[in-house]
Amino acid sequence: MSSKIPVLEIFGPTIQGEGMVAGQKTMFVRTGGCDYRCAWCDSAFTWDGSQKATPMTADDIMAKLEQTGGGRFSHVTISGGNPALHVGIAELIERFQEKGIASAVETQGSFWQDWLLNVDDVTISPKPPSSEMTTDWSRLDTFMMRLSARRDGNHNLKIVIFDEEDLVYAKQVHGRYPDVPLYLQVGNDDLDNQDPARLRDHLLEKYEWLVDRVMADPELNRVRVLPQIHALLWGNKQGV
Amino acid sequence: MSSKIPVLEIFGPTIQGEGMVAGQKTMFVRTGGCDYRCAWCDSAFTWDGSQKATPMTADDIMAKLEQTGGGRFSHVTISGGNPALHVGIAELIERFQEKGIASAVETQGSFWQDWLLNVDDVTISPKPPSSEMTTDWSRLDTFMMRLSARRDGNHNLKIVIFDEEDLVYAKQVHGRYPDVPLYLQVGNDDLDNQDPARLRDHLLEKYEWLVDRVMADPELNRVRVLPQIHALLWGNKQGV
Ligand code: SF4
Ligand code: SF4
Numbered sequence: 324m325s326s327k328i329p330v331l332e333i334f335g336p337t338i339q340g341e342g343m344v345a346g347q348k349t350m351f352v353r354t355g356g357c358d359y360r361c362a363w364c365d366s367a368f369t370w371d372g373s374q375k376a377t378p379m380t381a382d383d384i385m386a387k388l389e390q391t392g393g394g395r396f397s398h399v400t401i402s403g404g405n406p407a408l409h410v411g412i413a414e415l416i417e418r419f420q421e422k423g424i425a426s427a428v429e430t431q432g433s434f435w436q437d438w439l440l441n442v443d444d445v446t447i448s449p450k451p452p453s454s455e456m457t458t459d460w461s462r463l464d465t466f467m468m469r470l471s472a473r474r475d476g477n478h479n480l481k482i483v484i485f486d487e488e489d490l491v492y493a494k495q496v497h498g499r500y501p502d503v504p505l506y507l508q509v510g511n512d513d514l515d516n517q518d519p520a521r522l523r524d525h526l527l528e529k530y531e532w533l534v535d536r537v538m539a540d541p542e543l544n545r546v547r548v549l550p551q552i553h554a555l556l557w558g559n560k561q562g563v
Numbered sequence: 564m565s566s567k568i569p570v571l572e573i574f575g576p577t578i579q580g581e582g583m584v585a586g587q588k589t590m591f592v593r594t595g596g597c598d599y600r601c602a603w604c605d606s607a608f609t610w611d612g613s614q615k616a617t618p619m620t621a622d623d624i625m626a627k628l629e630q631t632g633g634g635r636f637s638h639v640t641i642s643g644g645n646p647a648l649h650v651g652i653a654e655l656i657e658r659f660q661e662k663g664i665a666s667a668v669e670t671q672g673s674f675w676q677d678w679l680l681n682v683d684d685v686t687i688s689p690k691p692p693s694s695e696m697t698t699d700w701s702r703l704d705t706f707m708m709r710l711s712a713r714r715d716g717n718h719n720l721k722i723v724i725f726d727e728e729d730l731v732y733a734k735q736v737h738g739r740y741p742d743v744p745l746y747l748q749v750g751n752d753d754l755d756n757q758d759p760a761r762l763r764d765h766l767l768e769k770y771e772w773l774v775d776r777v778m779a780d781p782e783l784n785r786v787r788v789l790p791q792i793h794a795l796l797w798g799n800k801q802g803v
Contacts, residue, residue: 336778338788345585346746346787348777397784506586523767524760531796537588538576544637547586548578550792556771 326411329355329376331369331404333387336396340553342446342506343479344427349398350388354412357404358433361454363485363510369404381414385422400427401442405434413438429481432466433459445470445478447503449496451489453510458492460499467500479503484533485510494542507548509533519558526554566651569595569616571609571644573627576636580793582686582746583719584667589638590628594652597644598673601694603725603750609644621654625662640667641682645674653678669721672706673699685710685718687743689736691729693750700739707740719743724773725750734782747788749773759798766794 335350355369355376368374379387388399399419406412407430416438419426427444439445447470449463450456470478480503482493489510497505509529516522530550537543575590595609595616608614619627628639639659646652647670656678659666667684679685687710689703690696710718720743722733729750737745749769756762770790777783 336784338774338778344787346789348784348786348788394781395778395784520764523763527763527795534578534796538578538635541634544576544588544635546588547584548588549586550790550795552790555767555790555795556774 326409326414327378327380328384328409328411328415330379330384331355331374331376333384333391336392338552339398339400339427340551340556341508341549342429342481343477343504344398344400344444345549345552347398347427348396349400349427350392350396352384352388352399352401352415354401354403354406354409356408358408359405359431359450359454359456361450361456363454363483363512365511366402366404381411381418384415385418397423398425398427400429402429405430407434407436407439410436410438412436413441416441432463435466435469439470440473440476443476445476446481446506447478448481448483449492451482451484451492453485453489454483464499467503471503479506481506481508483508483510485512490536490540493546494540497543497546505546507533507537507543507546508551511551511554516558522558523555526551566649566654567618567620568624568649568651568655570619570624571595571614571616573624573631576632578792579638579640579667580791580796581748581789582669582721583717583744584638584640584684585789585792587638587667588636589640589667590632590636592624592628592639592641592655594641594643594646594649596648598648599645599671599690599694599696601690601696603694603723603752605751606642606644621651621658624655625658637663638665638667640669642669645670647674647676647679650676650678652676653681656681672703675706675709679710680713681716683716685716686721686746687718688721688723689732691722691724691732693725693729694723704739707743711743719746721746721748723748723750725752730776730780733786734780737783737786745786747773747777747783747786748791751791751794756798762798763795766791 332353336348339347339349357370406428425443428442429446432447449458484507534548537548572593576588579587579589597610665683668682669686672687689698724747774788777788
């Protein structure tokens with residue numbers, strides 16, 4: 324019997340707003356549950372009980388993706404919460420491969436799943452001090468090592484930066500895994516702002532701060548700094 | 564004797580605002596001269612006589628890069644104008660390779676240079692109908708074929724979109740070179756706007772239009788749509 328996956332939302336096609344495949348047309352599957360409790364989590368509804376997840380099989384999810392996206396997608400992003408909590412995603416990735424659909428997953432690197440080996444683009448997003456979480460470095464080392472061993476696919480690190488302390492953490496991560504492309508992005512510290520234009524100005528100001536800091540730092544020459552495209556376009560709206 | 568390169572500006576480090584290495588910390592070298600005269604060229608000062616280029620050797624350029632960027636870069640973008648007009652860039656790319664500096668070049672694909680084989684990231688940006696230029700498809704075919712033959716490095720297509728006709732052109736290009744990643748971005752049709760906040764709102768509105776069009780189109784499933792990060796941050800200012 325296949326293991327069900329708790330799903331909170333399935334939507335798209337929309338663009339991937341962050342990281343290594345920023346701008347890519349993609350569908351989103353958002354899973355419920357997280358082993359972290361980041362202070363600034365922008366998807367707290369995946370774990371705080373405010374929204375109820377629906378247990379779905381891989382086939383249920385495929386059907387819903389096709390119904391929602393029609394023929395208008397060839398890429399699916401699985402996000403959370405922490406999708407790596409769910410063993411059932413293995414079957415979903417198999418479905419994608421059968422259909423020639425490219426896949427991307429984002430996870431903080433605290434749990435391993437063998438199905439990660441079959442995902443095209445894996446983003447590992449360790450959480451900096453401002454999250455109030457503590458990185459288990461030996462777990463992360465093992466995670467990164469297993470991922471590096473695969474033959475196909477890309478992986479990259481992404482760190483959300485709120486303050487100077489987070490930047491120090493980012494350099495520590497970069498120094499530890501120097502060959503893995505590192506993306507930095509500013510954190511959205513204004514999750515309650517319902518005025519997209521003001522949120523946009525605020526986030527662009529913070530983005531400019533982060534760009535300035537990275538430009539000035541010889542330790543961050545190979546880093547890429549991206550804005551959060553979704554927040555620029557749609558503010559804090561869910562499901563776009 | 565080494566062949567000199569006409570240079571209009573050398574600046575950075577700043578972020579790459581467009582395309583496949585968007586967000587990457589990079590220095591810019593902008594060369595003078597273009598074989599095109601795009602109606603909406605945002606770098607017309609490289610060819611309209613309004614600014615004077617300085618003839619520089621590869622060593623001159625390296626010295627200036629190091630003086631300007633200090634130790635704060637490991638990536639250089641050569642843009643124009645059309646950098647592929649200049650045979651002397653071969654030597655500059657050699658210098659980069661000696662020093663472990665990664666390189667990126669953007670060109671419309673109308674002229675070939677063998678040094679393109681040694682550039683890490685080549686962006687080919689054919690010009691759509693709104694530019695009032697006509698694509699010489701057989702030249703572009705040859706250019707793409709030569710580029711595909713190289714062993715290392717990435718290349719991608721980037722098309723600036725102003726209107727529906729440009730989108731039709733983008734699909735034609737995508738159909739012709741289906742295996743080359745295609746990036747679309749909205750054109751900046753407001754080059755005289757000196758108010759960065761208003762320009763930003765205008766460009767994000769246009770970006771949202773392009774995102775909507777791409778999301779709706781099954782022929783554009785594998786395309787990536789990016790905003791122009793520089794214009795969002797700094798408006799129409801030159802040299803940032
Ligand atoms: S790891 Fe991600 S989903 Fe989990 S609490 Fe942190 S930000 Fe939220
Ligand atoms: S090819 Fe580029 S530099 Fe040349 S005219 Fe067109 S936009 Fe300007």
